Amino acid sequence: MAKRIDVSGLTAYYGSHKAIDDISMTVEPRSVTAFIGPSGCGKSTFLRTLNRMHEVTPGGRVEGKVLLDDEDLYGHGIDPVSVRREVGMVFQRPNPFPTMSIFDNVAAGLRLNGSYKKSELADVVEKSLKGANLWNEVKDRLNKPGSGLSGGQQQRLCIARAIAVEPNVLLMDEPCSALDPISTLAIEDLIGELKERFTIVIVTHNMQQAARVSDRTAFFNLSAVGQPGKLIEIDETERIFSNPSVQATEDYISGRFG
Amino acid sequence: MSNAVIADKPRSTLRGARLPKWAPYAIAAGSLAVGIGISLAAGLHSNIQWGLIAAVLFVVGTYVIAARVEGPRQAKDRIATSLVWVAFLLAVIPLVSLVWSTISRGVKVLDIYFLTHSMGLIADSEPGGGIYHAIIGSLEQVGLATVIAAPIGVLTAIYLVEYGRGNLARAVTFFVDVMTGIPSIVAGLFILSIMLMFEMQPFGFAGSMALAILMMPVVVRSTEEMLKLVPNELREASLALGVPKWRTILKVVLPTSLGGITTGIMLAVARIAGETAPVLLLVWGNSLINSNPFEGAQQSLPLYIYQQYANSAGSGAAYDRAWAASLTLIAFVMILNLVARGIARWKAPKTGR
Ligand SMILES: Nc1ncnc2c1ncn2[C@@H]1O[C@H](COP(=O)(O)OP(=O)(O)OP(=O)(O)O)[C@@H](O)[C@H]1O
Ligand SMILES: [Mg+2]
Numbered sequence: 001m002a003k004r005i006d007v008s009g010l011t012a013y014y015g016s017h018k019a020i021d022d023i024s025m026t027v028e029p030r031s032v033t034a035f036i037g038p039s040g041c042g043k044s045t046f047l048r049t050l051n052r053m054h055e056v057t058p059g060g061r062v063e064g065k066v067l068l069d070d071e072d073l074y075g076h077g078i079d080p081v082s083v084r085r086e087v088g089m090v091f092q093r094p095n096p097f098p099t100m101s102i103f104d105n106v107a108a109g110l111r112l113n114g115s116y117k118k119s120e121l122a123d124v125v126e127k128s129l130k131g132a133n134l135w136n137e138v139k140d141r142l143n144k145p146g147s148g149l150s151g152g153q154q155q156r157l158c159i160a161r162a163i164a165v166e167p168n169v170l171l172m173d174e175p176c177s178a179l180d181p182i183s184t185l186a187i188e189d190l191i192g193e194l195k196e197r198f199t200i201v202i203v204t205h206n207m208q209q210a211a212r213v214s215d216r217t218a219f220f221n222l223s224a225v226g227q228p229g230k231l232i233e234i235d236e237t238e239r240i241f242s243n244p245s246v247q248a249t250e251d252y253i254s255g256r257f258g
Numbered sequence: 259m260s261n262a263v264i265a266d267k268p269r270s271t272l273r274g275a276r277l278p279k280w281a282p283y284a285i286a287a288g289s290l291a292v293g294i295g296i297s298l299a300a301g302l303h304s305n306i307q308w309g310l311i312a313a314v315l316f317v318v319g320t321y322v323i324a325a326r327v328e329g330p331r332q333a334k335d336r337i338a339t340s341l342v343w344v345a346f347l348l349a350v351i352p353l354v355s356l357v358w359s360t361i362s363r364g365v366k367v368l369d370i371y372f373l374t375h376s377m378g379l380i381a382d383s384e385p386g387g388g389i390y391h392a393i394i395g396s397l398e399q400v401g402l403a404t405v406i407a408a409p410i411g412v413l414t415a416i417y418l419v420e421y422g423r424g425n426l427a428r429a430v431t432f433f434v435d436v437m438t439g440i441p442s443i444v445a446g447l448f449i450l451s452i453m454l455m456f457e458m459q460p461f462g463f464a465g466s467m468a469l470a471i472l473m474m475p476v477v478v479r480s481t482e483e484m485l486k487l488v489p490n491e492l493r494e495a496s497l498a499l500g501v502p503k504w505r506t507i508l509k510v511v512l513p514t515s516l517g518g519i520t521t522g523i524m525l526a527v528a529r530i531a532g533e534t535a536p537v538l539l540l541v542w543g544n545s546l547i548n549s550n551p552f553e554g555a556q557q558s559l560p561l562y563i564y565q566q567y568a569n570s571a572g573s574g575a576a577y578d579r580a581w582a583a584s585l586t587l588i589a590f591v592m593i594l595n596l597v598a599r600g601i602a603r604w605k606a607p608k609t610g611r
Contacts (some may be wrong), residue, residue, distance in 0.1 A: 056493075082341060084497060086500075091498075097514070109501070112505050129592065165499055
């Protein structure tokens with residue numbers, strides 16, 4: 001069940017440092033939204049506010065609203081742990097649990113949440129690995145450590161781990177930046193399949209990737225180093241790349257930035 | 259023209275003259291011989307003197323020869339290498355001689371009988387007897403101390419690394435630092451003062467408490483270091499799956515660092531296993547078997563060694579027993595270390611394919 005995200009007036013701080021300022025946008029369900037923008041403009045920070053991971057950082061603080069199908073994630077009495085079960089995340093660097101086997105890595109979310117039936121576990125693992133296009137490569141060595149896979153396989157393992165808990169939204173922070181073109185393609189194809197079931201937000205520095213995989217693209221920028229990042233515009237990917245309404249977006253996309 | 263160049267064969271700038279592989283050994287042997295020669299000639303009798311002369315000759319000789327043959331940069335390289343070797347030997351010699359003398363003197367009376375009998379009614383100056391009561395005492399006291407100190411230490415470290423912010427964490431860190439510096443006799447006196455307040459007689463568990471005080475900061479420090487080594491990405495990966503923080507710590511952070519934590523605890527155990535002062539104050543020593551750590555004086559291995567030396571008025575039998583007990587103690591610590599290494603290797607995050 002993909003869900004819609006409605007962000008309004010979101011500001012995030014690291015201690016006293018304001019990292020992003022007053023961001024409002026809507027992320028449509030069953031679609032891929034790409035975030036692009038220069039380094040340090042707060043893409044990762046914003047992404048992490050969407051599943052309340054921002055406050056895990058010491059000093060991390062958020063103001064504003066994030067509605068997930070009309071429920072405010074930052075509302076009173078909302079449990080961040082439950083939020084993270086609904087909004088999954090894939091990180092820039094593949095980070096499988098080193099003490100666990102491939103099987104256990106995928107099962108980790110269910111096991112650690114304590115909400116699973118033993119008989120279903122193997123099915124869920126198989127389904128998730130298939131969903132992440134990894135099943136054929138690892139089905140013979142499910143009991144081998146996950147850290148023994150190649151980088152691209154590890155990243156797909158992390159995606160399998162994230163989708164095994166059936167989140168409504170999947171956040172991906174530069175999921176391909178450490179991967180070769182072939183693994184990247186595999187993951188891009190995967191994103192195309194996953195958007196049938198999930199709402200996907202992806203941060204990328206690769207314009208072609210944003211153009212290839214996303215339906216909508218958001219461009220972030222910051223006026224100067226040390227200033228908070230701002231959302232410049234969000235629109236259909238096609239329009240952003242052909243005919244953006246803000247000059248800065250066009251400059252950035254065509255490489256005339258700075 | 260080009261032929262001439264080839265015929266000339268200019269010396270490669272990448273390849274210089276090298277000393278042969280065996281050169282360092284030859285220089286070492288030479289300096290040893292010269293060192294002994296000088297000592298004999300000068301009538302020096304101490305082993306230390308000719309050893310030091312040989313060491314100095316070795317370092318200087320390496321430098322001079324390498325400088326002449328290979329050039330100054332390689333000579334500096336060689337002098338660093340030879341200094342490391344000399345330092346290594348200097349560090350190893352006392353260790354080897356300690357192990358050697360303990361083994362050679364310890365095996366004299368070390369047998370099954372020795373390990374399974376107490377001193378009973380044997381006077382300290384007579385031959386016979388054994389260390390069964392001391393082994394029992396040591397195991398119980400150290401075991402109880404570990405049962406107290408290891409969980410508290412690990413939990414404290416978890417608090418400091420995973421939760422600790424602000425003043426409380428800083429205060430805890432400060433007190434752990436202070437505790438690290440407490441001399442063992444002071445820990446013993448502290449427990450003794452409490453015992454005197456309640457008019458208690460010496461017993462094994464009192465010693466355990468003093469040992470626990472000594473052990474706790476070591477466990478906290480080593481566990482802290484191990485937990486800090488766990489990459490933050492793993493914690494975030496787990497949290498992002500919707501796993502609560504305490505479960506993340508229990509199921510992801512601790513398993514990842516379990517090997518290191520166990521090693522740290524084992525090393526802390528090894529450290530307190532040899533403590534004598536607090537045991538002397540609080541447990542007193544006993545030549546009979548007392549396997550109840552909560553009542554009555556007990557024996558312990560380090561205390562036994564001390565008492566064999568102190569109370570036997572130079573009897574050879576007592577000295578032999580002391581050495582045999584030392585050997586047992588060292589073996590105990592070694593076994594603990596091996597076990598720790600085994601666990602560390604077994605539990606280490608797997609990287610194989
Ligand atoms: N843990 C942190 N503590 C303090 N400041 C931080 C922290 N992480 C990020 N920042 C600051 O927040 C701002 C935004 O960082 P963020 O990582 O969100 O940028 P980004 O757009 O993801 O950059 P990149 O494209 O390089 O990943 C930067 O100014 C950065 O210095
Ligand atoms: Mg980033």
